[in-house]
Amino acid sequence: MAERWSLHPEASAGSLPKVIVVGAGIAGLTAARLLHDTGFQVTVLEARARIGGRIWTTQRLGVQCELGASWIHRAEFNPLTSLCRHLGISLLLPAERGTYAWVNGHRVPLSDLVWQARRGVARAGLALAWHYMRAVLGWRLGRPYDISVAAAVTPLLRNGHLPPLDRALLTWGLGMVESIFGAPADQITIRSLDPRELRGHNALPLGGYAQIVEAMAEGVDIRLNTPVEAVAIDSQGVTVHTREGTLTADVVIVTVPLGVLRSGVITFDPPLPSSYHHAMRRIGYGGDAVLNKIWLRFPARFWPEDCQRIVALPDQHLCSGCFVTWIDKQHVTGAPVLETFLSGYRAAQWDREGADEDVVEAGLRVLRASFPGGVPDPVDFFVTRWLSDPWTRGSFAYEHVGTRPVDWQVLQRPVGNRLFLAGEATDQENYGTVEAGLLSGERAARDVHRLWCCPREHIRHLPWRRLPV
Ligand SMILES: Cc1cc2nc3c(=O)[nH]c(=O)nc-3n(C[C@H](O)[C@H](O)[C@H](O)COP(=O)(O)OP(=O)(O)OC[C@H]3O[C@@H](n4cnc5c(N)ncnc54)[C@H](O)[C@@H]3O)c2cc1C
Structure with a gap:
C-alpha cells in the first residue's frame, strides 16, 4: 500500500472538495498525490498515453534511455536526493575526470585546455562577472540593466588578437551555455549565470527517473489520453472540457x-488576467529555444575506457549549441551508447523540419572530426523533438533578456480561489528542472489546502523535505 503524504494528518479520505489536476508530469503528480493523501477527491487528466511528461525513461535502444530529464542537479542541495533515498533509488555520481578533447589527433584533458587558454578564459570570466554584477545590483536598486550571455562575450570573441585555442574554448563554452539553458545564447540573460549554481554535483538516479513519477502516482486516479481543451470557472465551481468528455470540480490545478x-490550446473562461499573459510572454520558453537529445547505440565501444565525455571544439563544426559534448552512457546502460545534445537556432530548425537521419549524420560529422580514431555507424539512434511535441512546445523555461523577477511570482498566484498554476516554469529559483516541478506541485497543493481546508499544515514528514545528506 502507498505511503500517505498528507498535508493534514486528521483529514479523512475523500472528505474534502473535488480537485482536477491537468497534466501528469512531476508537478501535477506531486500536487495530486499530496491532495489525494490529504483527503481531497482528485482526478488527474493527462493528454499523453503515459505519465511523466518531460521525465521520459524508455528502452528505445534496447537499453534504458532518458529522453527528457536525466540529472539530479546539485544533488547535495536537491530535495530529489532525499526523495530517492526514501524510495530506495540509488544515485550515481559520475567521476569528475574523464572529459577529453582531441587536438591535432592528440587526446587532451579539458582541464589542460582551459589552462592553456587561461588568458582568454579569465578575460571572458571577468566580462561575464562584471555584467552579472551590474545586472543583479541594477535590478536590486531599481535601475534594471540586462544583457545576453552572448553579448557579454562577443567583444572578446571579435578581438583579432585572441589566440585560436582561446576562441575555440570560449565558443565551446557558449555552446555549453546553450545546452544547459536550452536556448540561444543571445536570448539568455546574464542573470542566469548565478555562481551558486556551480555548487554541488550532478547525480543520476539508477534505474531511471521514471521510478520517481511512478512512486508519486501511486494511488492517484489518472486518466491518460485525455487532452484538456477548455476550463470554465464560475461561482459554482470548475468545468473542464476534454476530448473525452466534461468533468466538474471545485478546484483546478493546471500544470501544463x-x-x-x-x-x-486550452481556453480559459473567464480568460486569464492580462498580468499572467505578460508574465508568460516574458519568461523564456520555446520559439527558438529548445534542448534536444540524440541517443546513439554503436556496434562496439570505440572511445577510450577512461573517457566519459568527448568535447567537440567548434573549429570542427559550425553551430555552437549542437553536439558540443558527447556523454558516455555505457556505465549506466551496459551497452556502447553515447548521448549528445542540440540547442540554439539550428537545433530549433532541425526540430521543426530536419529528418532524424540528417540530424544524426550532422552529429556524426562533428564526432568524426573531433575524434580521430574512426567512428562506426550507429546500429540504432533516437532523436527527440520537444519543440514540435504538441504537449510540450519547448524543453523548459529559461530567464530571457527582459524577464522580470516578478513574472514568476505572478504565475504562482492563485486566480481567485479555484484556479492554480504549477509546473517548472512557475518556480523562480529552480525553473527548468525536475526540482522546480516537484516544488511547484507542492506549492499549489499547499495553496489549495490552505484555501479549501485550513491554514494548519504539516510538511516536515514529506521525504523530499528532509535535508539531503
Ligand atoms: C531534453 C530535456 C532534458 C532535461 N534534463 C533535465 C535534467 O537533467 N535535470 C532536471 O532536473 N530537469 C531536466 N529537464 C527539465 C525537466 O524535465 C522538467 O523541468 C520537468 O520534468 C517538468 O515537469 P512539469 O510537471 O512541470 O511538466 P511536464 O513534465 O511537461 O508535465 C506536464 C504534463 O502536462 C501534459 N499536458 C500538456 N498539455 C495538456 C493538455 N492540454 N491536457 C492534459 N495534459 C496536458 C503533458 O503531456 C505533460 O505530461 C529536462 C527537460 C528536457 C526536455
Whole structure:
C-alpha cells in the first residue's frame, strides 16, 4: 500500500472538495498525490498515453534511455536526493575526470585546455562577472540593466588578437551555455549565470527517473489520453472540457508546460488576467529555444575506457549549441551508447523540419572530426523533438533578456480561489528542472489546502523535505 503524504494528518479520505489536476508530469503528480493523501477527491487528466511528461525513461535502444530529464542537479542541495533515498533509488555520481578533447589527433584533458587558454578564459570570466554584477545590483536598486550571455562575450570573441585555442574554448563554452539553458545564447540573460549554481554535483538516479513519477502516482486516479481543451470557472465551481468528455470540480490545478499554456490550446473562461499573459510572454520558453537529445547505440565501444565525455571544439563544426559534448552512457546502460545534445537556432530548425537521419549524420560529422580514431555507424539512434511535441512546445523555461523577477511570482498566484498554476516554469529559483516541478506541485497543493481546508499544515514528514545528506 502507498505511503500517505498528507498535508493534514486528521483529514479523512475523500472528505474534502473535488480537485482536477491537468497534466501528469512531476508537478501535477506531486500536487495530486499530496491532495489525494490529504483527503481531497482528485482526478488527474493527462493528454499523453503515459505519465511523466518531460521525465521520459524508455528502452528505445534496447537499453534504458532518458529522453527528457536525466540529472539530479546539485544533488547535495536537491530535495530529489532525499526523495530517492526514501524510495530506495540509488544515485550515481559520475567521476569528475574523464572529459577529453582531441587536438591535432592528440587526446587532451579539458582541464589542460582551459589552462592553456587561461588568458582568454579569465578575460571572458571577468566580462561575464562584471555584467552579472551590474545586472543583479541594477535590478536590486531599481535601475534594471540586462544583457545576453552572448553579448557579454562577443567583444572578446571579435578581438583579432585572441589566440585560436582561446576562441575555440570560449565558443565551446557558449555552446555549453546553450545546452544547459536550452536556448540561444543571445536570448539568455546574464542573470542566469548565478555562481551558486556551480555548487554541488550532478547525480543520476539508477534505474531511471521514471521510478520517481511512478512512486508519486501511486494511488492517484489518472486518466491518460485525455487532452484538456477548455476550463470554465464560475461561482459554482470548475468545468473542464476534454476530448473525452466534461468533468466538474471545485478546484483546478493546471500544470501544463508554459508553451502549451501560451499557445491557447486550452481556453480559459473567464480568460486569464492580462498580468499572467505578460508574465508568460516574458519568461523564456520555446520559439527558438529548445534542448534536444540524440541517443546513439554503436556496434562496439570505440572511445577510450577512461573517457566519459568527448568535447567537440567548434573549429570542427559550425553551430555552437549542437553536439558540443558527447556523454558516455555505457556505465549506466551496459551497452556502447553515447548521448549528445542540440540547442540554439539550428537545433530549433532541425526540430521543426530536419529528418532524424540528417540530424544524426550532422552529429556524426562533428564526432568524426573531433575524434580521430574512426567512428562506426550507429546500429540504432533516437532523436527527440520537444519543440514540435504538441504537449510540450519547448524543453523548459529559461530567464530571457527582459524577464522580470516578478513574472514568476505572478504565475504562482492563485486566480481567485479555484484556479492554480504549477509546473517548472512557475518556480523562480529552480525553473527548468525536475526540482522546480516537484516544488511547484507542492506549492499549489499547499495553496489549495490552505484555501479549501485550513491554514494548519504539516510538511516536515514529506521525504523530499528532509535535508539531503
Ligand atoms: C531534453 C530535456 C532534458 C532535461 N534534463 C533535465 C535534467 O537533467 N535535470 C532536471 O532536473 N530537469 C531536466 N529537464 C527539465 C525537466 O524535465 C522538467 O523541468 C520537468 O520534468 C517538468 O515537469 P512539469 O510537471 O512541470 O511538466 P511536464 O513534465 O511537461 O508535465 C506536464 C504534463 O502536462 C501534459 N499536458 C500538456 N498539455 C495538456 C493538455 N492540454 N491536457 C492534459 N495534459 C496536458 C503533458 O503531456 C505533460 O505530461 C529536462 C527537460 C528536457 C526536455
